[in-house]
Amino acid sequence: MKQRIISSVIGLPILIGILVSKNSILLNVTLLIIIMIGLNEFYKSFKNFNANYSMIGIGFSFLYYVFVLPNLSSNLGLFIILFSIFLVFYSVFFYSKQNAKNISITFIGFFYITFMFSFVRQIISMNAYGSIFVWFVFIIAWSADTFAYAVGKTFGKNKLTPELSPNKSIEGFVGGVIGATLMAFLYGIIILNFSEFHANNFLYFSLIMGVIGAVISQCGDLVASLIKRFNGIKDFGNIIPGHGGILDRFDSILLAAPFVYYFIKIMLKI
Template identity: 40%
Template sequence: MITRIISAVIGIPILIGIITLGGAPLMAALGLVMILGLREFYQALSKKGFQPVDGIGYAFTVFLVFSLFLGQDWATQGIYGAFLLTALTLLLNEKYTVQDGMLTLYGILYIPILMSYIIRVDLLESPAHIIWLVFIIAFATDTFAYFTGRFLGKHKLCPRVSPKKTIEGSIGGLVGTVAACGVFAYFIFPQGIFSFMILGALGSAVAQMGDLSASMVKRWTGIKDFGKIMPGHGGVLDRFDSIIFAAPLVYYYITMVVG
């Protein structure tokens, strides 16, 4: 627990600084996080005997972040290119299987594509500091779910995937996130309190899906954590699993509902 707290004390100010700066520093930092997360995912798959074509995943990540830096969004073109390169690799190199190719592309969709929505939210012409919603939703869900589950949890939520998570914890995470988003809106965008509270409920639900999805991959591959880059917290994916699912929802909710 002490190690976890020390990591948070060091990491949170760095995170706040990068998010506050936004723009190129945020893109560069997220690009690094995407590559590290993709590496963790591919290494986890190797525990099951698969051989993802990791170079394609890394190249796609650099291409995607660079395109966003230029003010473009070439994700679709990048996916097409990654698909062609993966198919060509399977045709020319017999050591790779169809499963390897499919998992290579899945990793691209799961990590750099979904995580890039953090950058897209930052680029929105929207209410000030709206990017904080992505992190408020993810961290509030984790925090409130943990403490509610610890003190009130009795009924298992998804024991096949994560035996320690409870229904009570899940509800606590959702309610706490709704409240956190309401407080955020009160100070930043008071006319949108109700909309942001709805976003908090939806965001908490998908954030918990992201957490459980990452747990499912870990259980399937037989690992406890994706990495050890953050002492007490595990790897990049262990810390960003809920953010990965929440970021696209925030982007689409703000653009399609809030406007």
């Protein structure tokens, strides 16, 4: 617990500074580093996964982030086709009985880590208020984690998923939803009072986004637990003291980011 607190005290100000900075290069490089480390952790968690496929996944993720993401709508389809063709050709010319599994893990890793986390950058770039909206992702996801942990530790009696994640409780899950919803609502109030952004019924949108986002982000945490249980590991890494790897800290962000992006885009018609 002490290590978790120290890591948060050090890490959060750095994250805040990067997200609120006007230096787009620093922001993009930071997000890319997080993606590369997280993807590497994902691939390494699978035993006997071919290292060459790991390099392919990381290489194409770099190309996606640098060249495809800035103009996603027109480039995504072509990129997926080229990525798939390259994987197939490589698997044919360097045949192995494990190649079908290697292809699946490579592509799932790209989609689960690179594609999903890239929505953080898409939110920031969506309009003049993107740097404000992106905080909904972190506030909802990490508030849900924090409140779920606190409520579950204090009041948790009924297991949520006993075999998958024995420490999680139904009470904690509900507490995470309530806590994240309140924090999203409070952040909505802050936006309306301390920024130039205004929209009708924005506080109602914030409440709804908090409820659904908290459920989705906690499901994201369970997906990460599913992968770890399948691979027989406790953490994806140890790069963050007290938290584990990058994926252990950002697992709930992976599903929350695309949800927040499309919720804002559809509900606020941005």
